[in-house]
Amino acid sequence: MRKEVRTVIYDDELHIEAYHFEGIVQPFPNHFHEYYVIGFMEDGERILSCKNQEYTITKGDILLFNPGDSHACVQNDGSALDYRGFNITKEVMLSLAKEVTGREELPGFSKNVIFNKEITCYLRPLHDLVMKGSDKFGKEENLLLLISLLIQQYGQPFESCIPKCQDEIEKTCAFMEQHYNQRIHLDQLCLCAGLSKSTLLRAFARSKGITPYSYLENIRIGKAKELLEQGVSPAQAALQTGFSDQSHFTSYFNRFIGLTPGIYRDIFKDSEEKFHER
Secondary structure, eight states: OOOOEEEEEEETTTTEEEEEEEEEOOOEEEEOOSSEEEEEEEEOOEEEEETTEEEEEOTTOEEEEOTTOOEEEEESSSOOEEEEEEEEOHHHHHHHHHHHHSSOOOEEESOSEEOOHHHHHHHHHHHHHHHHTOOHHHHHHHHHHHHHHHHHHHEEEGGGGSOOOOHHHHHHHHHHHHSTTSOOOHHHHHHHHTOOHHHHHHHHHHHHSSOHHHHHHHHHHHHHHHHHHTTOOHHHHHHHTTOSSHHHHHHHHHHHHSSOHHHHHHHHHHHHHHHHHO
């Protein structure tokens, strides 16, 4: 059996996160991120579900996820996944978009799965440069050219990528975002939304692509990532984000991120130590 290798690097100069997953067989459940994801299929075949659409993704495909795009994937042909990717925060993307277009406006990708050799010519070299810790000039040039092509060929205002939601669903989301570190029950959400349990669950899934509970877990994982990046211990991160115990937290974090909380925290710890050594 091929060994699983998961490599994640935070680039202090570009302020983006790069990762390379090799030999991966685990499925990734339906979830979303608060940041942009640009991924590249090196090898393997998977079934991707994104925003209520299904795709078969194979070698050479590029994946584009806007913040909030719900997605999941599982193996399709028995081969292991070999996947490269970038995570880019809204703040960094806004800066890149302004540099490229001259407008201070978040872009939204119009497609989630593309096959584009021209974009691949910038995406793969950029990933190699970041993983090798190369000089900023080459990395920055490739990143700007990549973002420029993506916006030019697949860009639209970010707001147009956000599905319209009923006020009741937005109230429910706001409640979970404010109280994510507390115990939340379905009865509370129904009271907040003014809907019955069955109506809330159906409406929420139709609007967001995931259930309210999955939405809450995504919020908690996102907040936990921020704490781990600041050097907070996994145990404290679990406690501060509302997980019932560290084991539950570790299991969820690994399922959604593909790394344990401790390994994820060490990425930023090592990055900080290298910065002070300069």
